[in-house]
Amino acid sequence: QKEVEQDPGPLSVPEGAIVSLNCTYSNSAFQYFMWYRQYSRKGPELLMYTYSSGNKEDGRFTAQVDKSSKYISLFIRDSQPSDSATYLCAMREYGNQFYFGTGTSLTVIP
Amino acid sequence: NAGVMQNPRHLVRRRGQEARLRCSPMKGHSHVYWYRQLPEEGLKFMVYLQKENIIDESGMPKERFSAEFPKEGPSILRIQQVVRGDSAAYFCASMVEGGSPLHFGNGTRLTVT
Numbered sequence: 001q002k003e004v005e006q007d008p009g010p011l012s013v014p015e016g017a018i019v020s021l022n023c024t025y026s027n028s029a030f031q032y033f034m035w036y037r038q039y040s041r042k043g044p045e046l047l048m049y050t051y052s053s054g055n056k057e058d059g060r061f062t063a064q065v066d067k068s069s070k071y072i073s074l075f076i077r078d079s080q081p082s083d084s085a086t087y088l089c090a091m092r093e094y095g096n097q098f099y100f101g102t103g104t105s106l107t108v109i110p
Numbered sequence: 111n112a113g114v115m116q117n118p119r120h121l122v123r124r125r126g127q128e129a130r131l132r133c134s135p136m137k138g139h140s141h142v143y144w145y146r147q148l149p150e151e152g153l154k155f156m157v158y159l160q161k162e163n164i165i166d167e168s169g170m171p172k173e174r175f176s177a178e179f180p181k182e183g184p185s186i187l188r189i190q191q192v193v194r195g196d197s198a199a200y201f202c203a204s205m206v207e208g209g210s211p212l213h214f215g216n217g218t219r220l221t222v223t
Contacts, residue, residue, distance in 0.1 A: 045214070
């Protein structure tokens, strides 16, 4: 079983839609959770960083962590064509290796 | 505030040559990770370094690959005697300390002909 599972998509939505991206994980010791956005031929860009359970909001982006279900989500409100990218989840214990999902490809259609 | 800088952005090497990839972490960051990414695939961990120390090299092939992060200067990922299978995007990422997130550079795309 992989440490982190992420549906690769592709996901295609109309402009203005609410997007939900998800990851599940197996290691209950993970404490730090991240979402990255990666445009084609660029490096991953940190979008959200949360510690332990709960919600965090930043503009149109909301990250949720449910440690009891080992499930994390990223919501994008009022999606824009510029949100078209691959989204990677990542998580870790303190001081240890990072574990990345394989990424979900998102296309927002104008 | 400059981000993680990687150079060169593109590198072409013939089979058997050496490839040297450089990474300057963000200012104040003393932890560096190297990852490899193939098209349509995820990030594969290679090595984790702190200044002058290799902390975890479990993801790096034992032969032909080496990495360093000297006290002064950038981190270097070195691939000796490159083969076609080494063609990939190599990303460097840095962080401040153990509880902080990684910040990535834009990668070096290595092509072996």
